[in-house]
Amino acid sequence: MSMKPNVSQAKYQSYLSGRQPTKPWFANAVRAFLTGGTVCLIGQGVQETFVHLFHFSEKTAGNPTVAVMIFIATLLTGFGVYDVFGQWAGAGSAVPVTGFANSITSAALEHKSEGYVMGVGTNMFRVAGPVIVFGVVAAFFVGLVRYLVVS
Amino acid sequence: MSGIGIFIAAFVVGGLICVVGQLLMDLTKMTPGHVMTVLVVAGAVLDGLGLYDPLIKFAGAGATIPITSFGNALVHGAMAETSQYGLLGLITGIFEVTSAGISAAILFGFLASLVFRPRG
Numbered sequence: 001m002s003m004k005p006n007v008s009q010a011k012y013q014s015y016l017s018g019r020q021p022t023k024p025w026f027a028n029a030v031r032a033f034l035t036g037g038t039v040c041l042i043g044q045g046v047q048e049t050f051v052h053l054f055h056f057s058e059k060t061a062g063n064p065t066v067a068v069m070i071f072i073a074t075l076l077t078g079f080g081v082y083d084v085f086g087q088w089a090g091a092g093s094a095v096p097v098t099g100f101a102n103s104i105t106s107a108a109l110e111h112k113s114e115g116y117v118m119g120v121g122t123n124m125f126r127v128a129g130p131v132i133v134f135g136v137v138a139a140f141f142v143g144l145v146r147y148l149v150v151s
Numbered sequence: 152m153s154g155i156g157i158f159i160a161a162f163v164v165g166g167l168i169c170v171v172g173q174l175l176m177d178l179t180k181m182t183p184g185h186v187m188t189v190l191v192v193a194g195a196v197l198d199g200l201g202l203y204d205p206l207i208k209f210a211g212a213g214a215t216i217p218i219t220s221f222g223n224a225l226v227h228g229a230m231a232e233t234s235q236y237g238l239l240g241l242i243t244g245i246f247e248v249t250s251a252g253i254s255a256a257i258l259f260g261f262l263a264s265l266v267f268r269p270r271g
Contacts, residue, residue: 023177025173025174025177025178028173028176028177029170029173029174029177031173032166032169032170032172032173033166033167033169033170034166035169036165036166036168036169036170036172036217037161037162037163037165037166037169037213038162038166039165039216040161040162040164040165040166040210040212040213040216040217041158041161041162041165041212043161043165043212043215043216044157044158044161044162044211044212044213045158046212047211047212047215058211062215063248063251063252064251065212065215065216066215066216066251066252066255067251067252067255069216070252070255070256070259071255071259074256074259074260074262074263075263077263077267078263078266078267079267080270083270090173090176091169091170091172091173091175091176091183091186092166092169092173094172094183094186094187095168095169095172095186095187095190095217095218096165096169096216096217096218097216097217097218097220097221097252098216099183099187099218100187100218100221100252100256101255101256101259101260103183103184103187104256104257104260105259105260105263105264108260108261108263108264109263109264109267109268109269109270110269112264112268112269113269116264120261120264124257124260124261127183127184127187128256130184130187130188131184131187131188131191131218131221132253134188134191134192135188135191135192135194135195135221135222135225136225136245138191138192138195138196138222138225139195139222139225139226139228139229139245140229140241140242140245142195142196142198142199142226143199143226143229143230143233143241143245144238144241145199146199146226146230147230147233147238147241
């Protein structure tokens with residue numbers, strides 16, 4: 001099959017182009033900025049708490065901070081709050097690490113009825129899986145290049 | 152940065168990274184999954200160029216909370232082990248730094264599926 005659109009498909013595309021709702025990309029960007037910024041602001045608050053109250057260093061506070069943010073996101077997903085927030089926030093809810101946790105928890109919950117092994121276990125990483133796969137592959141090659149350049 | 156400045160930097164930088172993600176979703180046909188993947192790879196590449204650590208120093212959680220920091224942390228783990236074990240360290244070290252995040256997400260996600268019911 002040819003992937004080139006034929007005449008009627010081309011006509012249909014031009015028919016559609018004037019009629020599709022344009023995405024309010026600017027308003028969406030403003031929302032993403034405000035919500036994503038706020039999530040990071042909360043993260044900074046958690047991190048400062050670890051540094052000042054529990055005497056972590058700036059560097060070692062990163063891991064427990066991420067774990068706390070993931071815990072909060074998991075709870076909010078369980079209570080159905082994160083998805084409501086996500087509809088308004090767009091990328092502001094998806095891009096922070098809380099969105100990573102949300103994608104895992106919501107996939108786990110969604111497929112719970114199919115059982116814990118084939119439902120929860122199989123589907124947990126539906127969205128998060130590609131992130132890990134491409135992250136690891138990219139990190140390997142970036143690390144390889146840096147290793148070869150340095151040595 | 153310290154004091155109130157780091158909070159402002161965290162808000163602005165974290166917000167801007169999310170704006171990049173939102174624009175990718177709205178102006179291209181990428182899904183949130185694609186955007187997260189692209190940002191993770193971008194984080195890994197930025198760290199390879201030595202640019203991500205200065206950003207963390209400047210913006211704190213504004214750089215460590217967005218998913219780009221996952222790519223950065225993967226590279227950091229791999230690089231740290233290569234200094235000890237050579238090339239093999241790339242494999243053994245990759246999850247060194249990110250293990251907390253991944254373990255926490257798996258554990259909490261599974262526990263949530265025991266406790267909560269799906270909604271909607």
